[in-house]
Ligand SMILES: NC(=O)C1=CN([C@@H]2O[C@H](COP(=O)(O)OP(=O)(O)OC[C@H]3O[C@@H](n4cnc5c(N)ncnc54)[C@H](O)[C@@H]3O)[C@@H](O)[C@H]2O)C=CC1
């Protein structure tokens with residue numbers, strides 16, 4: 001069975017710690033998995049964390065033997081020694097090389113899906129990849145496509161624990177725009193971009209999540225969804241006409257709705273995913289509802305990619321205090337999505 005691959009992410013961050021935690025506990029996802037990173041870094045971090053994990057460097061493309069306490073790796077050497085918690089520009093190329101190995105393995109069918117531990121965007125940009133904004137956009141470009149969609153999902157959301165809740169136990173939040181300054185957001189939301197994002201979201205909810213007729217609730221951009229044009233005109237001029245056109249194509253869409261009330265239980269009942277207009281409009285709510293219990297995924301790709309719902313947490317590297325819940329969710333989700341794609345191929 002083809003393995004899942006987990007990229008180590010920023011070597012000075014908590015990615016290696018969390019991967020070692022999975023290996024120590026023998027994480028079972030119904031499919032073999034391995035990491036992509038530097039074996040010596042993992043051995044050092046295991047010693048710092050006092051984890052009894054045997055780190056095994058495999059040959060290129062070799063399949064892992066799964067056993068509790070064993071971590072198999074496709075090796076990618078660090079460019080410079082790494083100290084937990086301290087970023088090094090010299091290792092930015094290593095982080096991207098791990099990603100390239102994972103993408104190539106997925107595209108060639110040697111891996112079933114890729115899971116990414118967090119990387120540090122700033123250090124990659126400062127090291128010279130000035131156009132870098134995140135895994136999502138890097139994967140889009142590496143796969144040669146025009147548009148992908150970032151979606152975070154938690155299976156266990158705070159609002160769904162209230163007595164009498166009968167809807168979905170989780171929450172899915174996709175983004176119309178991803179990593180760009182807030183002052184550029186309004187201009188980036190056009191009928192064309194919004195149409196592409198919503199079609200990808202609708203398609204992948206059907207194909208990867210088995211939702212026959214996804215209902216998507218769409219946030220407005222402005223306070224009170226623009227207050228009939230008095231607090232911004234994007235709802236009237238861009239969002240509403242685009243939603244109307246997409247309803248004509250068969251998509252089931254609510255909105256645009258004021259984002260503050262959309263994220264209340266009454267409005268979320270029966271909704272399969274929310275589309276937020278920008279990063280913090282959606283992700284602040286998602287992380288409040290289920291930080292550490294959710295995963296990030298990239299929709300619209302020819303390969304399956306999931307990730308954690310958190311960043312590099314340099315302050316926690318090698319401390320043993322980082323919570324591995326999100327990485328487990330991301331690994332399970334990748335296994336489920338890979339199985340769903342294999343079944344429908
Ligand atoms: N998937 C990815 O590669 C992501 C990468 N990042 C990157 O991470 C870097 C740091 O970003 P921040 O905004 O500081 O977010 P962060 O998630 O790294 O840290 C925010 C706070 O949450 C805590 N935290 C994070 N993960 C945790 C875990 N697993 N267990 C316990 N506590 C945890 C940290 O200690 C910190 O107090 C940035 O460069 C950012 O771009 C951020 C989000 C996702």
Ligand SMILES: NCC(=O)COP(=O)(O)O
Nearest residue numbers: 134135136137283296307
């Ligand atoms: N806040 C989510 C995030 O920054 C993840 O970005 P990416 O690296 O998965 O594109």
